[in-house]
Every structure is written in C-alpha cells, then in structure tokens.
Amino acid sequence: MIVVHSPHHILHNPPKEFISNHVEAYGESPERAELILEALMDIPDAELARAEQFDLGHFYKIHGVSYLEYLQTAYEEWVAAGLWPEGIMPEFFAIGRMRDRPPSRSPEGKAGYYMTDSCTMIVKGTWEAVMFSGFTALTGAMYLLNGQSSAFSICRPPGHHAGFDYAGGYCFVNNSALAAKFLQDQGRIEADGKVKVGILDIDFHHGNGTQDIVQRLDNILLVSIHGDPDFSYPYLTGFESENTMKNINFPLPPGINDEEYFIVFRDAVASLRKFGARYLVLSLGVDTFEHDQLGNFRLTSAIYSRLAKYLIRELDIPKLIIMEGGYNIDFLAGNVVSFLTPFLNCKKG
Ligand SMILES: [Zn+2]
Numbered sequence: 541m542i543v544v545h546s547p548h549h550i551l552h553n554p555p556k557e558f559i560s561n562h563v564e565a566y567g568e569s570p571e572r573a574e575l576i577l578e579a580l581m582d583i584p585d586a587e588l589a590r591a592e593q594f595d596l597g598h599f600y601k602i603h604g605v606s607y608l609e610y611l612q613t614a615y616e617e618w619v620a621a622g623l624w625p626e627g628i629m630p631e632f633f634a635i636g637r638m639r640d641r642p643p644s645r646s647p648e649g650k651a652g653y654y655m656t657d658s659c660t661m662i663v664k665g666t667w668e669a670v671m672f673s674g675f676t677a678l679t680g681a682m683y684l685l686n687g688q689s690s691a692f693s694i695c696r697p698p699g700h701h702a703g704f705d706y707a708g709g710y711c712f713v714n715n716s717a718l719a720a721k722f723l724q725d726q727g728r729i730e731a732d733g734k735v736k737v738g739i740l741d742i743d744f745h746h747g748n749g750t751q752d753i754v755q756r757l758d759n760i761l762l763v764s765i766h767g768d769p770d771f772s773y774p775y776l777t778g779f780e781s782e783n784t785m786k787n788i789n790f791p792l793p794p795g796i797n798d799e800e801y802f803i804v805f806r807d808a809v810a811s812l813r814k815f816g817a818r819y820l821v822l823s824l825g826v827d828t829f830e831h832d833q834l835g836n837f838r839l840t841s842a843i844y845s846r847l848a849k850y851l852i853r854e855l856d857i858p859k860l861i862i863m864e865g866g867y868n869i870d871f872l873a874g875n876v877v878s879f880l881t882p883f884l885n886c887k888k889g
Pocket of ligand 1: 743744745825827864865866
C-alpha cells in the first residue's frame with residue numbers, strides 16, 4: 541500500500557489555542573504526523589512516497605478565490621500591521637449577515653471573517669504546510685488513478701472543517717474534498733458520463749467544511765458518522781435535519797461502543813454502495829477512540845481493523861484514506877495502523 545507524506549507539515553506549528561474556556565498547547569501538533577509516519581516506516585508492506593506538487597488550480601475548484609488569497613497573505617499582512625507575531629487568532633467573529641458582504645480591510649476583520657473558531661491559528665509557515673497537505677491528498681489520488689486499489693495520505697494540517705471560504709477546527713484546505721474533485725475530474729468516465737465519488741467521514745467530529753463544499757459539487761456524496769452536535773464540536777452542524785441529496789449525517793450520542801458503532805458503519809457503507817461511487821475518499825479520524833481527549837465515544841483499537849476489513853469486502857472500489865483527527869498521541873499511531881492493517885495485508889493494495 542502506498543503511503544504519501546510530506547515534511548512540510550512541520551512548518552505549521554502554532555504555539556497555543558483557546559479551547560474549552562482556557563489556553564493550552566496546540567492540540568494538532570507536528571508530532572501527530574511524525575508518529576504515524578514513524579510507525580509505518582517499520583511496516584514492509586507500507587511503500588512510502590513523497591508528495592508531488594500540483595497546479596494550485598485544483599484548490600480553486602473547491603475553495604473561493606478571496607479565501608485562498610487570504611490564506612496565502614494573511615500572516616504577512618497581520619505582522620505588517622504590528623499585530624501579535626506568534627500567529628493569527630480572531631478576536632471578533634463574523635456571524636450571520638456579516639458574511640453577506642466582503643470583509644473589512646483590517647487584518648482583524650479578515651481573520652474573523654475567514655476563521656470560525658479560537659482553536660485554529662495561522663502562523664508564518666501555515667500556507668506552505670497547508671499547500672503540501674493538499675498535495676499529499678492529490679498525490680494519493682493520483683496513485684489511485686494509476687491503478688492502485690488503495691493509498692493513505694498523511695495529510696497535516698487536516699481538512700474536513702475547512703469550508704468553501706473558511707478555516708476552522710485546525711483545518712484550512714479541505715483535503716478530502718480536494719481529492720474527491722480531482723478523482724472526479726481525472727477519473728475514468730462511466731457509460732452514463734459521470735464519475736461518482738463517495739466521501740466517508742469517520743472522524744469523531746462532523747466534517748462541516750466538507751458538507752459545505754459538496755453542496756456546490758455534483759455527483760459527490762458525503763456520508764458522515766460523528767458525535768451529536770448537541771454535545772460535540774462543531775456544535776452547530778452535523779444534525780440529520782441537514783441531510784440533502786449530497787450528504788447524509790449519522791450523529792451519535794456520547795458513550796457509543798464498538799458494536800453500536802459498527803451497526804451504523806454498515807448503514808453508512810450501504811448508502812455509498814447504493815449511490816454507486818466509482819472511488820471512495822475516506823476521512824480517517826481516530827478521535828473516536830475511547831481515550832481521545834477531544835471525543836466522547838468508547839471505541840477500542842480493535843474496531844478500526846474491523847471497519848477496514850468490512851469496507852474492503854463491501855465496497856470494491858479504489859479507496860483513498862486521508863488523515864484527519866486523533867489527538868491522544870500515546871495511541872494515535874497504533875489506531876491508524878490498526879485501521880490500515882487490512883489494507884496493508886490486501887494483495888490488491
Ligand atoms: Zn476530529
């Protein structure tokens with residue numbers, strides 16, 4: 541199995557975040573990707589590949605022009621205005637009607653316009669890391685187009701909270717949507733003239749950004765299993781009432797165990813099969829683990845292999861696995877390896 545990685549992620553290393561009413565060290569740390577890569581280096585069936593570079597035009601197919609320009613210039617503009625050089629964190633957030641018009645010219649106004657929370661920070665190297673995280677996703681997709689049955693992209697920063705024109709939840713560019721659109725644009729066209737792509741998001745948190753983006757695309761179905769927003773970040777999205785022809789939400793209450801989760805997972809896979817996806821992009825978060833500090837499920841490490849085995853058996857299409865969340869660094873790499881093991885053992889992978 542191909543495992544795509546990039547050393548550039550290390551350039552995004554914010555010092556802190558404001559979460560749950562206090563300041564703490566940034567939870568989405570460079571250590572996360574390093575530990576996953578290290579664990580996979582020891583596995584002979586994991587074939588490591590560096591991310592290649594792509595035309596940024598692919599990014600503009602899923603994100604707004606002014607938003608991407610903001611990401612590329614925000615830090616320099618912020619520092620030039622004499623603001624806090626450690627990084628950008630908004631102090632005022634745009635709500636409701638404030639987003640119906642462009643942001644003001646102030647760096648503070650733009651930050652509040654393009655960022656949705658206080659646990660996401662833009663630092664000096666953020667854009668370069670974000671760009672290569674996107675390239676890591678696109679490189680994985682390229683391997684599928686070249687005939688691999690599966691690939692794993694160690695994307696960092698993650699992406700599923702990044703919407704059409706906003707950052708949040710540690711995310712800036714939506715890697716899963718980027719790869720899905722790329723597979724659709726470059727993939728083999730079926731007899732009906734379509735290339736259907738499914739996105740299955742199993743991160744603990746609702747992928748509000750992916751949901752936002754897929755509403756603007758055709759023939760891409762997002763299916764998401766996540767913590768009920770009545771109890772969990774992002775609190776305002778992820779309800780069943782938001783389901784459209786383009787996304788299906790499976791919000792689950794706190795305390796879900798392996799068996800309960802597996803039943804819902806089967807339903808989620810069935811809906812993707814019914815949709816007739818030609819490719820699958822899987823947003824993998826292991827913050828569903830019982831000891832993850834940002835989740836409230838009770839999944840054990842063993843469930844991840846079981847989910848992957850079921851997915852391989854029931855959905856016989858090329859699969860790209862994109863790294864999203866997972867924050868207990870003592871268990872992160874082990875849980876990722878648990879999920880990948882059936883793919884690594886798969887002859888076709
Ligand atoms: Zn998450």
